[in-house]
């Protein structure tokens with residue numbers, strides 16, 4: 114038995130046994146034992162299954178995803194969003210569910226060829242959907258996104274979007290566009306969102322962010338010039354905050370929080386935090 118969570122290309126859907134998770138637009142099915150159910154039991158429940166995907170092995174046991182058409186009722190169970198697992202749940206299970214969510218979303222959104230409109234089929238032994246007529250393969254979608262902590266000595270630049278929880282401020286972030294390097298994207302996003310210039314851009318680390326399919330590339334940058342002008346509609350407020358007087362910050366498992374905690378720890382000579390996977 115190999116301990117831990119290992120994703121897999123594909124599993125045989127006809128082989129019985131293993132664990133299963135069920136996902137609908139309401140999130141993952143959960144009972145008092147958590148979101149993993151004996152697969153054969155789960156398949157006997159009255160659920161409307163769109164597709165079944167083998168997704169990996171947990172402590173050597175195969176794990177499958179049942180992607181549902183609608184959230185059915187299972188006695189003693191409730192539905193729980195992925196964000197709630199990220200915030201409260203056990204980290205290993207969150208990784209399993211984050212992967213399941215990305216595979217389920219991708220397969221649901223690639224049932225038909227984007228070029229000719231015909232039904233696509235799952236490629237054997239490869240995580241890809243295939244259109245025979247076009248010889249086109251569609252792989253799981255991953256969206257590169259830059260996230261950056263901008264600093265000026267003891268001050269850090271944080272902003273809030275109207276979508277954030279009341280009072281919370283975070284680092285700036287945005288999706289890469291075609292034609293951009295990671296650094297180009299970072300400079301453009303910072304200009305768009307706060308009209309500030311940055312220098313000495315340094316890559317710090319990355320994080321999978323399955324909401325729904327971002328790959329966060331985290332950077333640190335120093336302030337180089339300009340006055341903060343928040344982007345209309347996108348940025349509700351942006352300010353320089355002294356590291357000794359920070360506002361409510363993002364969830365501790367986010368790379369946004371890690372970038373902030375890392376800078377503060379280095380500035381104060383404290384032990385450095387660990388980047389959550």
Ligand SMILES: NC(=O)c1ccc[n+]([C@@H]2O[C@H](COP(=O)([O-])OP(=O)(O)OC[C@H]3O[C@@H](n4cnc5c(N)ncnc54)[C@H](O)[C@@H]3O)[C@@H](O)[C@H]2O)c1
Nearest residue numbers: 256258260286287288289322324325327329367368369370
């Ligand atoms: N893990 C973290 O700590 C953390 C922190 C902040 C943001 N994020 C994530 O970073 C990502 C980008 O942040 P943002 O929302 O500020 O982005 P952004 O500043 O680029 O603004 C969002 C806009 O980008 C466009 N967009 C949406 N999906 C896209 C895609 N896949 N590719 C290109 N453009 C797209 C839409 O017009 C959308 O309104 C989001 O997924 C967000 O959840 C993660």
Ligand SMILES: [Mg+2]
Nearest residue numbers: 285286287306
């Ligand atoms: Mg943004």
Ligand SMILES: [Zn+2]
Nearest residue numbers: 226229244247
């Ligand atoms: Zn096609």
